[in-house]
Amino acid sequence: MVQLRSREFTLQSARPAVAGTGLTAVDRIYADSYTAPTEALGGSCGNVLLSLALLGHPVFPVVNLGDDDHGRFLFDEFEKAGCETRYVSRANTGSSPVIVEIVDTVNATHRFTSTCPQTFVRFPKWRSINHDHVWQAAETLKSVSIFYADRVSESIMLAMEEAKRAGALIFFEPASVDDELFTRAVRCATVIKLSDETAGKHIADDELDPETIIIRTHGVHGLTVSNGNVRRHFPSSFAPRVVDTCGSGDMVTTGLLDLVLKRWYHEGSWKVEDIFDGIQLGQRLAALNCGFTGARGLFLAAGARRVRAMLDRGIDESSTSYVTTLGRCSRD
Template identity: 90%
Template sequence: MVQLRARAKTPPSARPAVAGTGLTAVDRIYADAHTAPTEALGGSCGNVLLSLAMLGHPVFPVVNLGDDDLGRFLFDEFEKAGCETRYVSRAGTGTSPVIVEIVDTVNATHRFTSTCPQTSVRFPKWRSIDHDHVWRAAETLKSVSVFYTDRVSETIMLAMEEAKRAGALVFFEPASVDDDLFARAVRCATVIKLSDETAGKQIADDDLDPETIVIRTHGAHGLTVSNGKVRRHFPSSFAPRVIDTCGSGDMVTTGLLDLVLKRWYREGSWKVEDIFDGIKVGQRLAALNCGFTGARGLFLAAGASHVREMLDQGIDETSTSYVTTLGSCSRG
C-alpha cells in the first residue's frame, strides 16, 4: 500500500478546515405526488459542505449562487449551518439552479428532473465560479486541509491545483467525464470517488495514478476502495428503514471526511487507513439516511447534534433503534 500522508498546515490547536466548490442547488422534493414540495440546499457539493459544517468543521464554500430568492435561501442555509460565507457569491449571477426530486416512499424509488412539474419550465443550469472567486479565496485555498469538488471547469482546476500545491487532500467526485479538463482534475486528485452509474464506467484503474485512492461505488452492492495494489470491497450497510436512497453517496463522503478531519485534528495529518475506516462510518451514516426523504433527511429529523453524537460514539444498535422511531418525512 502506498502510504500517502499530507502535511499539517495549521497548529495543533486549530481545527482542519474544508473548502469546496461544485453543484449547489435548491432540492425541491415532491413526496408521494404531494403538490406542496419541501425545499432544502442540495447538490453533492452543497450536501457535503453543509453536512460537514453542521458536524462542527470549519467549512468555506466557494460557490456561485443566483441573485434571486432561491440564492438568498441557499446563502442563508450555509450561514445557519455555520459555514464561512465570505466566498459565496450572489452578485449579478442571475437565477439559481433547482433540482426536482420526485419520491415514491412506498416503493423507495426516486427520480430527478430539471423541469418544474407544475409549469413545465426548465430550471437554470449550474454555473462555475470564475477567476475572481479563486483570486479572493487564494489564501484560504492555501490553508485548508481538504478541498472537495464534484464539477470541473478551468477556474475550478485553478482552485484544485492551488489547494493541492499547499498540501490539501483533494477529493474529486465527478458526475461526468470532460476530456482534457477531466484528465487534468484526475491527475490533481488525492481521492477520486466514481460511481458505476456515471463517470466510473468510463474510467479504468489503469488510467489512474497508482498513488490515487480510488473509491468505486456499486449501488446496493457496496463499494470498492483501491490504493496501489491494495483493493478492498465494502458491502453495503444494513438500512433499518428504506424510504429514499437519495443522497446516500453524499452521506458516505460526509462520514468519510468527518473521520479523516477528526483524526487529522488529533494527529496533525492523515493516512490511507483513515480512508478505509471512514468508508465504513460513511456507509452506516448513509444506511440510516435512507430512512428519510431528502439527501440530508437524517440531519433534519434527528438534529445535527445527535448525528454528531452518533458519529463520536459509534453508530450502534441503540443509535439505529432511536433513528427508526423518528418520522420518515423530513422538512427542508
C-alpha cells in the first residue's frame, strides 16, 4: 500500500477528520480455488476507514482487536495506510475475527463463511469496543467531522452520541436491526445507509426522522436517496469488467465521504447536495472496483495514488480504460 502523507496530524489540524467503529476483520479471499488465499483488512468499517486514510484523510479507528497474529496484521494495515492508531485496542483476551470470501471470478459470484474451508474451524466473532475505549477517545470524538458506525452496542452508542453532540455528521450503515439500540442509533444518525438485502427490508421511510438523509441500496438497480420531500434515484454505474462485487457498498460510502470531506475542507461545512454528488462518485468507484477480487481490489491493483487521482478527476473514461489493463486478482 502507498502511504500518501505523514501520520503526524493533530486534532488542531484544519482538515476535517473521521472516526469510526464497527466490523473490522481479516478478509481471507479464495479466488477460484481453495489454495493460496490472499488476506486483507476487511469489514465495512475497516474498509471505509482504511480507504479514506489511503486517500489522504485524517482517520481515527476506534476498534477492538485481539492480540493475536490476525490482530497484529490488522493493526499494521491501519498504520501503513496512515491511520492514527492510538484508539486501536489489542486485548490479550480473545482473538480477531476472520471473514472468508470464496470467489468465482468466471461467473462473478461470491459467498462468505466464518469457517475455514481447509481446517473447518470457526473463526472468532466481532467484538465491540467498551466504555473504556470511548472514554479514551472522548476528546477526539468531540473534534472529528464525521463518525462512522456499522454496528451497535451500548458503548458504540455512547461514542456516536458524543460525536453527535459535538456537531459531527453521523453516518450509520447497519447490517441488521437490533431493536432498542438500533432505534437509538437511527435517531442519532445524520445519514443512514440501508440495503434492501439486509436491514433495509425491515424499515419503512415513515419510521425514520424526515430530517435524516436515507440512502437505500437496491443492488444492480442502483440506489435511492431521500431527505424530507426530496427523493432521487441513482441507477447503477457501468462496470467495465465484473469479477467480484464484494465491497461495492463500501466503495460507494468511501467515494461519498471522500467528496464530503474535500468540500468540507474548502467550504467549512457540508450540504445535502454534497451527499447527492458524492453518491454518484461513489457509484463510479464501486463499478471500477468490481473488476478486481476483494472489497478493496482496485486500491490493491492500481495503488492509492492512482485512485486519488481518479476521484479528483471525477472518474472519467481514462480511469475506465486504465483499470481494464490491470490484473483481475489482488495477487496478479
